[in-house]
Amino acid sequence: MKIHLPNGAHLRNITGFLSDIDASDTSSFELTMHPKWVFVHPAVLALTACAAALVTANGGAFSGVIPKIRSLNYPVRMGLFDYVKLPPPVEIIEHEEAGRFIPLTQIKSTDDLRKAIADLVPLLHAEKEVADPIKYVFSEMVRNVLEHSKSPVGAFVAAQYYAETKRIAIGIADAGIGILEHMRQYHDVKDSKEAITLALQPGITGTTSKIGGTEFNAGAGLFFTKSIASFSKNMFLLYSGDAAYRLMRTAENRPVKLNSVPTEDRHLFPTGLPFWPGTLVGIDINVTQGVEFSDLLNQIRGAYYLDVKRKKDFAHKIKFT
């Protein structure tokens, strides 16, 4: 396993980081990084920690050169070196402002997830409009991992809130079977790009061929998560196998139009990337003053369109009191 942390890797420019991953040998771990500056998205940290945990589980050896640079304060505080078995830079003595981030957390069971969610609010010291999206995305994406991925190291999550730009950045990584293998169980898909495209469509799940899912899985978690990013006019990443779907930002002055087919959204979808055996999800959410997370969830209802013949509005039949 070889991972290189560049000077910058966020959802807008993450392809460079992904292109440098070498996950072909999980018996050893080599970490390199930019010699002067490292500033990366929580998704990058989540994948790196996940890869390190996989190598640890295999009893592998760690190597790498860690420069003594001030910007490593961030990955140290996020807990990266708890998983990467290399000594952190000795110069890290200053602490970042508390209440802005959720450090890397390994989640291997639903009990771990419950605890992580319970710990999240006091860790963040943030208002509801910041905590709610993180709780929601953690829950939906980690449950996906625990139920479907067969990841031997579970899920790795991390999040950051940038108060100045009012942006939440979240990363979730696993080292499981990946989306292609999962979707192949019930769907006719030939590669990771097709599997990711299907997985992002509402009502399609790897647990049944039926549109709308089963009693336990609706096939909606990824669509909702992508939609949350879209309605907040920010970005979403789904990387698995050799393909990485990236929802691009909607311009501030343009209305959001959400499509059930992800390739009809404004997106990038490189293939032929280094093969990642599991799945990486990255999401950025803008927190708008006065706009509650529930407003975003409400908007998704209008965009939730299933490819079925019957179309009738049932909302008026629901008894709300």
Added chain:
Amino acid sequence: MKTIAFLAIVGDFAEDKDVAASLREKEIRPAIAAGENVILDFAGVTLATQSFVHALISDLLRTQGETVLNNIEFKNCVPGVKGIVETVVQYSLETMGEEAEKKTSLK
């Protein structure tokens, strides 16, 4: 009349779909089968995931159709929870029956 008050069971964030599925099978379905109405009381719940609400009611809707809505009351839902309930009811009833079954392929 049976009332299920979620705050005491799942706290203010309703996300545990295992609990939701268990409530569906052990509380809601038997009550409706016995002719009782069920109140799903979301008082104090500030956020619910789509997966939670799906596990709670989707199978009831698919197996019993829209008439089951006559027996269920959704009480004290904040706008976000209400939106999720509406979404789950809509797609569950849309996909009832065999006409929704098809083999998906992008080829």
